[in-house]
Amino acid sequence: MEIPPGLETTKRKVAHSDEHGFSDQVRVPNVIVMVGLPARGKTYISKKLCRYLKWTGFKTKVFNVGEYRRTDANAADAIHGANASFFSPDNADALKVRAESARRAMEDMADYLNSGSGSVAIFDATNTTKDRRSIIIDFCKKKRLRCFFIESVCDDPAIIDSNVTDVKVNSPDYKGLMTAEQAKEDFMNRIENYKRQYEPLEESEHESLSFIKVINAGRSFKVHQVRGHVQSRVVYFLMNIHLLPRSIYLTRHGQSEYNAMGRLGGDSPLTDDGRKYASALADFFEEEEVPGLRVWCSQKVRAAQTAQQLKPDFHTEYWKALDELDAGICEGLTYEDITQRYPKQADDRATDKYHYRYPSGESYEDVVSRLEPVIMELERQANVLVVSHQAVLRCILAYFYDRPLSELPYIDIPLHSLVKLTPRAYHCDSTIYALDLETGEWTETSAQLP
Numbered sequence: 001m002e003i004p005p006g007l008e009t010t011k012r013k014v015a016h017s018d019e020h021g022f023s024d025q026v027r028v029p030n031v032i033v034m035v036g037l038p039a040r041g042k043t044y045i046s047k048k049l050c051r052y053l054k055w056t057g058f059k060t061k062v063f064n065v066g067e068y069r070r071t072d073a074n075a076a077d078a079i080h081g082a083n084a085s086f087f088s089p090d091n092a093d094a095l096k097v098r099a100e101s102a103r104r105a106m107e108d109m110a111d112y113l114n115s116g117s118g119s120v121a122i123f124d125a126t127n128t129t130k131d132r133r134s135i136i137i138d139f140c141k142k143k144r145l146r147c148f149f150i151e152s153v154c155d156d157p158a159i160i161d162s163n164v165t166d167v168k169v170n171s172p173d174y175k176g177l178m179t180a181e182q183a184k185e186d187f188m189n190r191i192e193n194y195k196r197q198y199e200p201l202e203e204s205e206h207e208s209l210s211f212i213k214v215i216n217a218g219r220s221f222k223v224h225q226v227r228g229h230v231q232s233r234v235v236y237f238l239m240n241i242h243l244l245p246r247s248i249y250l251t252r253h254g255q256s257e258y259n260a261m262g263r264l265g266g267d268s269p270l271t272d273d274g275r276k277y278a279s280a281l282a283d284f285f286e287e288e289e290v291p292g293l294r295v296w297c298s299q300k301v302r303a304a305q306t307a308q309q310l311k312p313d314f315h316t317e318y319w320k321a322l323d324e325l326d327a328g329i330c331e332g333l334t335y336e337d338i339t340q341r342y343p344k345q346a347d348d349r350a351t352d353k354y355h356y357r358y359p360s361g362e363s364y365e366d367v368v369s370r371l372e373p374v375i376m377e378l379e380r381q382a383n384v385l386v387v388s389h390q391a392v393l394r395c396i397l398a399y400f401y402d403r404p405l406s407e408l409p410y411i412d413i414p415l416h417s418l419v420k421l422t423p424r425a426y427h428c429d430s431t432i433y434a435l436d437l438e439t440g441e442w443t444e445t446s447a448q449l450p
């Protein structure tokens, strides 16, 4: 059966325009340049920003100069690559190795952007001198790349200490070479070496400087000459993230009548088994005692019936953005119906499940777009339980797990299971609680997903 005209799936190229209305039909590649002393969260920002930009559809890659240096230093002299004296401004040999590592990283970054495979590169290094930054600005001008600086300024000892403890002590620079205490002391000496030559970003240092200064992990900001779509998204993201420890719980609704019949979508109520799950979920959160837990639920009956079993009156919000992917003309059908009635649709979907859009319905890419405000609000919040649907949770998990978008539609989320995510510095701890409906027992499996 042919699809009625105008209902075929289409892929439109949308031109973005910057704040002055200049539409950059041909998107100018962006370089995001980190600035800051060691232990100011530059790699934390780089990785988190890279994950967010990739999830929203920008091909993004981090170029970490430390990783380049470690390969060069291994060639030169492994010991030098590790300890504080390597970073002394008086160590001429080391300065050469460090400058060479930065140059190779910059060349690779330009290749990545100019080869068309990438649209954003994040240059993760200290870049603490005006000289170093003017080299980068000139390099970007020569390569026709837009340049945006993110400087992390932090003088809060508690935040710096948590950084050194969480990530520096386990750094490859120290692995197996010294104890945690020695590593911490050495790292504090490395910071002193950098302080001797640190020149904070200044508006006057270059006429076309665009930057954001993040002060004390986002307690305050200074923003200067933001240009274009990507830079404004970056500023917006940095103003919404925080370091406070918390957990995000994700669950699908309990089994619905349509689930039991193998039918797609719809708005059917829970089955008895679905109600059993909802009641077990309520018991779980009575025992778990999560401080200040907020519940976000879709506006589908099966999800609302699941959330409404939660005993104490949690603060529950209903988001349309959390509704299941709309299967359009396939709503209410079984997969067998679809292969029989719309064989071409079934093939198209199997070929590219992320971009495939149901006629009169949505694609996974459409669901990611409507979930962006949910992700941003999740970044702002503390403990949240999300009661939603398979396709939606695949999109949310792909964000926290940093999964490629092509793999997103295949992330496994069984019914009657609860995922607990605890974001860490560079990864996400996750625990999956699966309910056995017969025994009422939860079985717990933990994983540290990249």
Ligand SMILES: O=c1[nH]cnc2c1c(-c1ccc(Cl)cc1)cn2-c1ccccc1
Residues within 6 Å of the ligand: 039, 040, 041, 044, 045, 152, 153, 154, 159, 160, 162, 163, 164, 166, 167, 214, 215, 216, 217, 218, 238, 239, 241, 242, 243, 425
């Ligand atoms: O400003 C810092 N100074 C020292 N450390 C820091 C930060 C930030 C941070 C920076 C900017 C923003 Cl918008 C949010 C957090 C994160 N971290 C961090 C802490 C522990 C482990 C890994 C990273």
